[in-house]
Amino acid sequence: MPELSGVYNVLEDETYKYELQDVKEPNLYRDIYTYSEVPKITFNHRRVPLGMPKEIWITDTSLRDGMQSVEPYTVDQIVKIYQLLSRLGGPYGIIRQTEFFVYSEKDRTALRRCQELGLRFPEITTWIRANKEDFKLVKDLGIRETGILVSCSDYHIFKKLKMTRRQAMDQYLSAVAQAFEAGVMPRCHLEDITRADFFGFVVPFVNELMKMSRDAKIPVRIRACDTMGYGVPFPEVSLPRSVPGIIYGLQHYSEVPSELLEWHGHNDFYLSVANACTAWLYGASTVNCSLLGIGERTGNVPLEAMVMQYGALRGSMDGMDPTVITEIAEFFKREIGYEIPVMTPFIGENFNVTKAGIHADGMLKDEEIYNIFDTRKILNRPAAVLVSKTSGLAGVAYWINEHYGLAGPEAVSKKDPLVTAMKEWVDQEYEGGRQTALSNHELEAKLEELSGGKFDKGARR
Numbered sequence: 001m002p003e004l005s006g007v008y009n010v011l012e013d014e015t016y017k018y019e020l021q022d023v024k025e026p027n028l029y030r031d032i033y034t035y036s037e038v039p040k041i042t043f044n045h046r047r048v049p050l051g052m053p054k055e056i057w058i059t060d061t062s063l064r065d066g067m068q069s070v071e072p073y074t075v076d077q078i079v080k081i082y083q084l085l086s087r088l089g090g091p092y093g094i095i096r097q098t099e100f101f102v103y104s105e106k107d108r109t110a111l112r113r114c115q116e117l118g119l120r121f122p123e124i125t126t127w128i129r130a131n132k133e134d135f136k137l138v139k140d141l142g143i144r145e146t147g148i149l150v151s152c153s154d155y156h157i158f159k160k161l162k163m164t165r166r167q168a169m170d171q172y173l174s175a176v177a178q179a180f181e182a183g184v185m186p187r188c189h190l191e192d193i194t195r196a197d198f199f200g201f202v203v204p205f206v207n208e209l210m211k212m213s214r215d216a217k218i219p220v221r222i223r224a225c226d227t228m229g230y231g232v233p234f235p236e237v238s239l240p241r242s243v244p245g246i247i248y249g250l251q252h253y254s255e256v257p258s259e260l261l262e263w264h265g266h267n268d269f270y271l272s273v274a275n276a277c278t279a280w281l282y283g284a285s286t287v288n289c290s291l292l293g294i295g296e297r298t299g300n301v302p303l304e305a306m307v308m309q310y311g312a313l314r315g316s317m318d319g320m321d322p323t324v325i326t327e328i329a330e331f332f333k334r335e336i337g338y339e340i341p342v343m344t345p346f347i348g349e350n351f352n353v354t355k356a357g358i359h360a361d362g363m364l365k366d367e368e369i370y371n372i373f374d375t376r377k378i379l380n381r382p383a384a385v386l387v388s389k390t391s392g393l394a395g396v397a398y399w400i401n402e403h404y405g406l407a408g409p410e411a412v413s414k415k416d417p418l419v420t421a422m423k424e425w426v427d428q429e430y431e432g433g434r435q436t437a438l439s440n441h442e443l444e445a446k447l448e449e450l451s452g453g454k455f456d457k458g459a460r461r
Helices: 062-069 075-089 105-116 132-140 154-160 165-182 198-216 243-252 272-281 303-314 323-336 357-365 375-379 392-404 417-431 440-450
Strands: 057-060 095-100 123-127 145-149 185-190 221-226 261-265 286-289
Touching (some): 062 075, 075 095, 075 323, 105 123, 132 145, 272 286, 272 303, 303 323, 323 375, 392 417, 392 440
Parallel strands (some): 057 095, 057 286, 095 123, 123 145
């Protein structure tokens, strides 16, 4: 009999009810994951519909997954990161939640300090071991929601946990029941979903979770974890690697509402941002990220990237303040000592800096020619040039104008005699064997000398 879909609001053929396939041998998808070769991407030519939710948002794991990959942050650093996240996410909570550890006294002190700030967003959640003691701890801390690990691939169930699918499911469902008993909303982290038997384990397991949720009248959030970065965003790709297929399947076969569906990706194959955007487009309200992409191995989805993708997809920042991204990058460099690769989008030293003379010549005419957007307005970071052996007259002129704030009639052109003199000096430096770019300090000193003292830092010509 046809049924009215609660997701798409049309009559659909009765959905097949998938049951657990409690296999004796693990399904390791050896046709895709041979281990001795690059994992294969296979296609079945089945398309699923786009279905972006009415509301989308970002959650943060910088203080959980991110902090597992660097030296532990101090309490003060955690509090500062939390404040920066709140400012970046804005008053409407586009950065909706962030997750904390609660194992040590230091963890709990940092959590309490952040609670005392009284900020509405991001909501503080936790990640715990699935036992009664930890659920009670979360409840006593006044936390509404916590994450628990429910690994779903046979790699984890058979090889790591040494269980059958039935044993794993029963253990996971028991943990969720304990969360309900404690009055805590569970967030189930379906680890390694891109190597899991989707219809043989994932769908029947999530169906049981949704049934328990309805009976308990407590929501269950489903976090689909692309733990190894195997997910791909392309249409018509086969499961288990298809991000559109996973999101559609969780909605269509397990009736997980968009607002309870979250994507957590890693960047092992450079697809973390594309996969996160795809998860939004196909029905997940939430993408889970970390600041600067810091996380296991190649990292998580960079939160700052998804701030930009949100603005691109929605046509508005909806109250977010992207200039805070630059503050966050400076904080990580200055206070934490984290080295940001220079070519990193939005936050790297060379992000909106050019060294090529031909590019600098274009920027001298109009910076829009070689700058991706108004970085001064959006990120509080003006476009710049590095003066090197390829900068040319245009590069030197642009550096002088940008560095000293010269515009209009005050600005120097590449035909200015002072620019020519500076360019000749630059050429001599590199003819003498120099390999590195010239520092601002060196350029300032030489400009002051050649201009007879007319230029010093902040001076006008």
